[in-house]
Amino acid sequence: MKYVACYCRVSTDEQAKFGFSIQAQKDALEKYCKENKYKYEFYVDEGISASSMKKRKALQEMLNKSNVFDMILFTKLDRLSRNVLDANNINKILQENNCTMKAIDEDDIDTSTADGTFIFNLKVSLAQREIGKTSERINFVFKNKREKGEVTSGTKKYGYDIVDKHFKINPSEAENIVNLYKYFINVNGDMKKTYKYFIQHFEGKGYDALSNYLKDTSYIGKYKLYRKNVYLDNYIPAIMSTDLWQKVQDLRPKKTISKNNVEDIFSGLIYCYNCKSRMYKKVDNRTKNKVIRYCCNNSYLYEKGKEEKKCINNATIREEDIEQYLLENLFKEFNKYKLNAKIEKEIVTSSNLQKIKQLEKKVLKLKDLYLDDLIDKETYKKDYTKYTKEIENLKQTKIITENRDLSHIEKLLNSNYIDIYNKLTTTNKKKFWLSIIDKIYVYRRQIKEVTFK
Ligand SMILES: [Zn+2]
Known part of the structure; x- marks a missing residue:
């Protein structure tokens, strides 16, 4: 018989809202445990938000005891943690203690099966990617303006x-x-x-x-x-x-997917090999099985005779052809990419940093000496130029080329991903590609190059 811990949480402002009560969570979890014939125990944090891990006494107590449980159960992910990355941190503790976790009201949070773990890792990898993108954007695009x-x-x-x-x-x-x-x-x-x-x-x-x-x-x-x-x-x-x-x-009315809006799996990932712009999907509604194709918008402009933006890549490619190609050639494409996947890092060596600090101190002292009339202007100028030049020279950075860390993709590719992939829903198939692939370059119905995350 499986021994599980049931975790419930409600914050103060959620308490007022319908559907968030502790009792509702308890009832759902209890029903689930009984149906599955689990032995269970409750851990409840009341009036505490998900962001404060340390303040959640029941959660801490449960994690400390996780070596005795087979599984942690909760209704939805947001009861356990703020987001999937926090959940991943909790999962690391659980893994060390051979304990799994599962959200009973959400299909894709379940580390008790191989398929569930695979999807959970996908979600983590996507969330990590999103964070990486966020910091990039803020650093390079919005930083200054946003600060002001x-x-x-x-x-x-x-x-x-x-x-x-x-x-x-x-x-x-x-x-x-x-x-x-x-x-x-x-x-x-x-x-x-x-x-x-x-x-x-x-x-x-x-x-x-x-x-x-x-x-x-x-x-x-x-x-x-x-x-x-x-x-x-x-x-x-x-x-x-x-x-x-x-x-x-x-x-507010919930979004419904219109009949014409067929779910795609590669949207946003397909690029034109010729003009490097993103290719857009076209849905063919004439047949019963709606076919998704990708085409280069610039070639469309070309056909219409707009000369300023033209591209000769005027053939469309079917989504299912891309999918089949990738499933058959993923390893090959990945290894090809890995050979050239290097990153350049600019670094100032730490010993130089020390010297720079010392010189900067000297410059400050020099200024004091001059202001106190202890040295004349000529000496000040001469020494100042000397020190600042030295600083500039030390600040010259070294460019180091390193191999990119692609172990997270290797991990996925070393699992039996094809079997699992075939069982995934369209949405999760999309997540799978998004989590490992950066761009797929296509030219005239052929995949020319694949870059990875
Ligand atoms: Zn093009």
């Missing part, structure tokens, strides 16, 4: 004015937005009624604007970067409480 809170795009946002490159609340527009949110709640999320209200109160705006306003996190002070899963704080002022915003989110 400056608006980086010129577009106005409803509810705000841009004053001296900063978002300032526009009081009447902000009031209008708050009233829209309240109206939406009053009519219990009825989109038809809300749209009627909207066109009366927001002149010249259409349905798209309405649905955008109803989900815009800017209104609670979280500015979302365009098409990225990154939110900036301290960038845009909030115009309503999180509570009001959240109520609207709970009522």
Whole structure:
């Protein structure tokens, strides 16, 4: 008989909300354990948020005892941890103690089976990638402007004015937005009624604007970067409480996938080998089995006779052909890539750093001596030039070339990924490719090059 620990958590502000009660979690877990004939024990953290691992006494106690349990159970991942990376840290502790974990209300958090572990690792690897991308973006694109809170795009946002490159609340527009949110709640999320209200109160705006306003996190002070899963704080002022915003989110119609929107598995990864631009998917609706093809948009422009952007790669490639090719040649492509995958690092050696600090001190002292009239201007100038030159020379960095660490991909490829892959849902297939592949370059129905993450 399996011995499992059931973990439940609710934070203070969640306690008020429906569906988050400790009792509901306990009931679901108890039912699950009974159905599976597990012996179980509860660990409950009440009134504590997921971010404070150390303050969660029950969690700590449970982890300390994890060597006696076969499995940790919880309803959803967000009960256990803030995100999948935190869950991965917890999982490391569990692994050392031969303990697994499983979310009973979510299919893809389950380390008790080989397939589940595979998908969990995919999620971790995707989340790590997202973090890497975030820091890159912030370092290279937004760093300076963002630190000053400056608006980086010129577009106005409803509810705000841009004053001296900063978002300032526009009081009447902000009031209008708050009233829209309240109206939406009053009519219990009825989109038809809300749209009627909207066109009366927001002149010249259409349905798209309405649905955008109803989900815009800017209104609670979280500015979302365009098409990225990154939110900036301290960038845009909030115009309503999180509570009001959240109520609207709970009522908002859930996204439905339209019939014409066929799920793809390579979207965003396919690039034109000729012009290096991203290739876009086209869905062929004529047949029953909808065929996804990728094409280079620049070749399309070429055919239309627009000379400024032209590309001769005018053949489309079928998604299933790409998939088949990759499954058969993944190892080959990976090894080909590995040979050339190097990174260049610029470094200042640590001994140089020491010398630079000493010289900088000397420069400061020199300035004091000169200011105190202990040396004349000529001496000061001469020594100053000498020291700063020496500093500059020491600051010359070495460029070191290292092999890229691709062990995370090797780990995936050394598992029986093809068997597992064939059992994955389309969404998880997509995650699989996203987690290992950076770009797939295609030219005239042929895969020319694959780069890895
Ligand atoms: Zn092209």
